[in-house]
Amino acid sequence: MAILIDRETQVLIQGITGKVGSFQTQIMKEYGTKIVAGVTPGKGGTEIFGIPVYDLVEEAVVEHRIDAAFSFVPARFAKEGAMEVINSGVPFLVLTAEGIPEQDVLEVVHFVKIRGAKVLGPDTPGLISPGKCKLGVHPHAMFKEGPVGVLSRSGSLSYEVGRVLTANGIGQSTVVGIGGGPIWGLSQQTVLKMFQDDPETKAVVLLGEVGGRMEHEAAEFIGKSMTKSVIVLIVGQMAPKGSQMGHAGAIIEGDEGTAESKIAALEKAGALVARSSLEIPMIIKKIGV
Amino acid sequence: MRLLEFQAKRILTEYGIPVPQSVLMISPEDLRKVSFPAVLKAQLPIGGRGKAGAIRIARGAEEGASMIRDLFSATVKGYPVEAILAEELIDVQKELYVAYLIDKQANLPLLMASVGGGVEIEEVSKKTPEQIVKRHVDPFLGIQDFLVRPLAKALKVDDFQSFRKLVETMVRIFHEKDATLVEINPLAMTTKGLVALDAKILLDDKAAYRQQDLFKTLQAEQKQLDKRVKTRPEQLAERTGITYVPLDGDVGMIADGAGTGMLTLDLIHLYGGRAANFCEMGGLSNADTMEKSIDVILSNPRVKVLLIGLIGGMTRMDEMADGIVQYVKKAGQTLPIVVRMCGTKADIGKARLKEVGIEAYEDLSAAVQDAVSQGKEL
Numbered sequence: 326m327a328i329l330i331d332r333e334t335q336v337l338i339q340g341i342t343g344k345v346g347s348f349q350t351q352i353m354k355e356y357g358t359k360i361v362a363g364v365t366p367g368k369g370g371t372e373i374f375g376i377p378v379y380d381l382v383e384e385a386v387v388e389h390r391i392d393a394a395f396s397f398v399p400a401r402f403a404k405e406g407a408m409e410v411i412n413s414g415v416p417f418l419v420l421t422a423e424g425i426p427e428q429d430v431l432e433v434v435h436f437v438k439i440r441g442a443k444v445l446g447p448d449t450p451g452l453i454s455p456g457k458c459k460l461g462v463h464p465h466a467m468f469k470e471g472p473v474g475v476l477s478r479s480g481s482l483s484y485e486v487g488r489v490l491t492a493n494g495i496g497q498s499t500v501v502g503i504g505g506g507p508i509w510g511l512s513q514q515t516v517l518k519m520f521q522d523d524p525e526t527k528a529v530v531l532l533g534e535v536g537g538r539m540e541h542e543a544a545e546f547i548g549k550s551m552t553k554s555v556i557v558l559i560v561g562q563m564a565p566k567g568s569q570m571g572h573a574g575a576i577i578e579g580d581e582g583t584a585e586s587k588i589a590a591l592e593k594a595g596a597l598v599a600r601s602s603l604e605i606p607m608i609i610k611k612i613g614v
Numbered sequence: 615m616r617l618l619e620f621q622a623k624r625i626l627t628e629y630g631i632p633v634p635q636s637v638l639m640i641s642p643e644d645l646r647k648v649s650f651p652a653v654l655k656a657q658l659p660i661g662g663r664g665k666a667g668a669i670r671i672a673r674g675a676e677e678g679a680s681m682i683r684d685l686f687s688a689t690v691k692g693y694p695v696e697a698i699l700a701e702e703l704i705d706v707q708k709e710l711y712v713a714y715l716i717d718k719q720a721n722l723p724l725l726m727a728s729v730g731g732g733v734e735i736e737e738v739s740k741k742t743p744e745q746i747v748k749r750h751v752d753p754f755l756g757i758q759d760f761l762v763r764p765l766a767k768a769l770k771v772d773d774f775q776s777f778r779k780l781v782e783t784m785v786r787i788f789h790e791k792d793a794t795l796v797e798i799n800p801l802a803m804t805t806k807g808l809v810a811l812d813a814k815i816l817l818d819d820k821a822a823y824r825q826q827d828l829f830k831t832l833q834a835e836q837k838q839l840d841k842r843v844k845t846r847p848e849q850l851a852e853r854t855g856i857t858y859v860p861l862d863g864d865v866g867m868i869a870d871g872a873g874t875g876m877l878t879l880d881l882i883h884l885y886g887g888r889a890a891n892f893c894e895m896g897g898l899s900n901a902d903t904m905e906k907s908i909d910v911i912l913s914n915p916r917v918k919v920l921l922i923g924l925i926g927g928m929t930r931m932d933e934m935a936d937g938i939v940q941y942v943k944k945a946g947q948t949l950p951i952v953v954r955m956c957g958t959k960a961d962i963g964k965a966r967l968k969e970v971g972i973e974a975y976e977d978l979s980a981a982v983q984d985a986v987s988q989g990k991e992l
Contacts, residue, residue, distance in 0.1 A: 345898075345928075401823055423896075426821035427716055427794055428753075434721045435753050450927055462927050464957040479873020484925050484957065485978060505872060507718050534876055538719060560876035563883045564892070568859040571872025571894035573820070579736060601881055603979050 327454035327499040328474065328519040328526070329417065329445075334458050335390050337382065337415065338363045339406050340397035341373055349397070349462050350374065356459040361389045382413040393417040395451060395460055403447065404429035411442050419460055420446035423505065430508045437510060444510030448573070449502040450480035461502065463487075471496015472614055474520035476513060477532035478503055478539075478572065482560060486532060486602050493606035495614070498526040506537060506574020513543040521551050528554040528614040530605055531596070533587060535561030536575040540587040548594035555596040556608050559584045615817045618657045618839070620699045621832055622813035625791065626798075629783050632809045634701040640839075642682050648700040650678050656685050657697040657839065661734055661814075666690050671703065696839040704809055709800035710769050711735060714751075714784045716794050722750040723788070725757070725781065727765040731800035732811075757785050773807070780808055791828060792821035846913040847891070854906045856895050863888025865989050866917035868907045870895050870929045874978070878923045881979060887986030890917045899929055904937025905944075912949070918992045921985035923954045923978055924963075931955050931963030942970045950988045954981035 336353075340346040341363025351374055354360050360376050362385040369380030379385040382394070394415045398406035403422040410418050411433075420433070425447050437444045445452065451461025456470035463480075467488040473495055477483035480502045487500055501516050503509055513531060520526045529551075533540040540559065547555050562584040564570050566577045577583050592598050597612070599605045617625075623633045637647045638657075656668035663669050668690045672678030678700075688695050709731030717724035728746045730738040738745055747768040749761045762778045771777040784796045795816040802809045822829045844852075851858030857872075861879075865887045869875030875894045882889045893911060895903050911920060924934050938953065947970070955963050955974040964974045975981035 400820070424820045426792055426824070427818045428789065428792060428821070431716060431721060431723065432753050438721075439754075464925070464927055467957070477873065479871060479876075480927055481869070481871020481875075481925050482873025482877060484871075484927055485874050485877065488925070488956065508716070508721055532873065534873060542719070558877075560873055560880055563861075563879045563889065564876060565859065565861065568892070569857065570859065570876055570892060571857045571869075571896075575872060575876070601884060601979065602877060 327457060328516070328523045329443075329452060329499065329501070330393060330454055330458040330460050332357075332457045333359070334392045334460070335359050335361045336460060337361065337385055337389070337391045337394040337410075338376075338397065339382065339394055339410060341365055341376065341378060342368050343397055346397035347373060350376070353459050356465055358458050358460060362391065382409050382415070386413045386415065391415050393419065393460060395419045396421060398422060400424040404433055407433045407444065408436060411437055411440050411444075416442050418442065418444045419449065419451045420444055420510065421449055421451060421462070423448040427508055434508065434510050445501070446504040446510055448505035450483070452499055452501040454499045455497050463500070467491055468500060469496040472498060472525065472527035473609065474498045474523065474526040474529040475500040475532065476503060476516045476520070476529070477501070478505060478534050478574065479532065479560070482532050486530060486558070486605055489602045490530075490606055490609075493610070495606055495609055498523065505572035506539075509539070513539050514546045517543060517546055517551060517555070521553055526553065528556065528609060528612070531555055531557045531591075533557060533559045534572065534575050535559070535564045535570065535577050535584050535587075536572070536582040538581065541590050544587075544590040544594040544596070547591065547596050554612050554614070556599055556605055557588075557591045557596045558599045558602065558605060559587050559591070615819055615829070615832065616659045617815040617817065617832060618659060618697075618836065619655060619812060620657055620697070621835065622815040623810065625787060625815060626810050626813055629787055631780060631783055631798075632807065633813070634704050634809060634811065636699050636701040639682065639698040639700055640696065642686050645679055645682055648678065650675050651703045652678060653701045653703055654678065654681055654685060655699045655701065656688070656690060656695040657699055658690055658693045658695065659836075660691050660693065663690070668695070692842065694841045696841055704802055704811065705804060706802040706811075707805070708803040709811070710803065711738070711799045712765075712781065712784065712801050713795065713797035713799070714781070714788050715797070717750065720750055723753060725749045725751055725761060725765065727769055729769055735797075735799065757782050771803075776807060787815070791815070792818045792825050794818050847910050850906075850910045850913055854903070854910060856893060856903065856907050856910065858910060859892040860914075861889045861891050863890050864916050864918040865985055866890045866911040866914065866920045868893045868895065868911060868920070868922045870899065870924045870926065870934070874923055874925055878921065878978065878982060881982040882921070882986060885983050885986045887982075887989055890914055895929070899934075901933045901937035901940060904934050905941045908938065908941045917949070919950045919952065919985050919989040921952045921954075921981060923981065924957070926957030926960065930958050931960040932966065935963035935966040938972065939966055939970050947971070950985075952981050952985040952988065954978050
């Protein structure tokens with residue numbers, strides 16, 4: 326199997342009847358994702374695309390085995406929604422909303438940890454295991470099944486790299502968007518470990534960016550525990566200090582979080598550094614995955 | 615949002631944390647309201663004001679008057695001084711550091727204190743990290759005695775109850791105002807108890823929707839005191855809500871994602887060009903956002919060529935193309951526009967661009983190279 330999701334993953338969509346939620350649900354369902362339930366308060370008892378809709382997550386989990394949930398709940402209600410999902414015993418949640426207050430994210434991430442669950446995001450396009458399952462909003466024609474795991478802070482950058490890999494005949498095991506930060510549920514390090522343990526993944530592409538210290542922690546993990554090749558691309562090398570580069574987490578504060586320091590740490594840990602998206606398939610072909 | 619010192623201190627005062635008596639001066643004429651000796655502190659959204667000469671101690675009125683004139687005519691790290699907080703001089707026994715913040719590595723709130731008050735904490739953590747005491751706080755447990763005691767011990771605070779009360783109050787401010795940092799540095803130990811000599815508060819912009827009155831007041835004050843000259847694109851960008859970062863080159867750029875936007879910036883450099891800006895439209899943009907973004911970028915007279923890089927996930931390429939077409943039909947194509955377009959509904963989008971003579975690229979690198987070389991020819 327790929328990491329986090331596979332063909333058998335049974336999915337609940339929170340906010341299934343909303344404009345974006347219903348549009349993306351239909352695309353995911355057509356892709357082959359097993360969406361077994363949806364939740365929208367007040368719409369319980371109805372159906373959408375043949376999927377039963379419930380008022381409450383706790384009602385859905387009585388009727389179905391839910392392996393993962395995808396939240397389309399807008400930022401200001403996202404904490405409440407996420408807490409409901411986790412409190413109902415769902416083990417994995419993708420939190421897509423951008424702009425959730427940081428204290429709310431902190432509480433969600435903490436509750437998830439206490440309950441032994443996992444949360445991906447927030448501010449993430451989700452994840453896709455090409456050919457198996459799509460729990461996200463990716464333009465999926467850019468991806469194909471294969472041996473390379475991809476993890477990215479940026480959604481758009483993961484599409485870009487997925488497209489370049491696919492165009493070069495290199496498929497992907499799972500493409501994971503961990504989110505724009507500055508607070509993350511699943512970190513780069515956690516996802517790297519999953520790829521390291523996944524027999525279908527032969528090499529990993531890590532797409533990082535300026536801001537914060539997460540890539541340094543990832544570098545430490547790569548140096549100590551990764552036997553698979555890790556190819557990295559860090560974007561924002563030309564980003565000026567102190568400016569927020571579109572992601573809440575992409576800001577160089579003082580001397581911390583520069584692309585140079587991240588690249589140096591990752592290179593020292595044995596990762597292979599690409600200078601552009603086009604170099605990634607070249608490196609992968611050279612090492613022969 | 616970073617609060618100015620007087621704004622942060624006003625919040626501390628509301629919550630009963632002692633601060634020095636003060637007068638906020640917005641012109642040299644306010645001198646008559648100040649009594650000396652006084653500490654004169656330029657109100658600027660930057661750290662290290664002491665070292666930059668933006669904080670002075672005036673012993674008498676004459677000295678004070680000349681310092682105030684100096685400060686009001688100064689520009690510190692790009693910020694013209696528009697306000698000075700004149701404070702009473704406090705008799706300090708010891709200076710401490712206390713902060714409550716979000717630790718983004720641990721995903722937990724962090725309570726932090728040090729005996730090295732008055733210095734920037736980054737400096738203390740580099741030179742004497744052993745002076746800093748940190749305790750993570752379980753958000754569901756909150757502040758407990760056992761978390762505050764190790765800090766009080768390290769700081770050699772003799773009145774534990776008032777220290778605990780101070781910490782609790784800082785945590786209340788943190789939660790009730792949606793802060794990401796509440797820092798008192800230095801916190802002075804005086805014969806009359808603890809006094810906050812300086813304060814830094816960062817508020818979470820993402821929580822502005824539930825702190826509307828507070829944000830409105832603070833922003834209005836800051837706007838009035840910020841006399842930095844804004845360029846036309848900066849002014850326009852503020853109104854549209856897109857991310858716009860000015861740079862000093864001549865290749866204007868727009869992206870529909872933060873990651874690809876940063877990659878585009880790096881590629882422009884890699885292929886020998888210089889970007890005029892960074893611009894990201896955000897995930898839920900439509901034709902209107904696209905058109906307005908072009909307006910923003912092209913209002914910069916240095917831009918010679920415009921590069922639009924689009925890889926739709928949430929954004930739809932037919933809508934993006936409509937935005938570009940709308941712009942060209944309205945303003946005419948005054949300079950080269952290079953477009954990279956792929957993703958959701960890209961076929962429709964590309965066909966619409968063709969109608970106004972724009973042949974969109976599929977590949978980002980090719981588009982960047984074309985834009986850079988067209989910029990050089992001009």
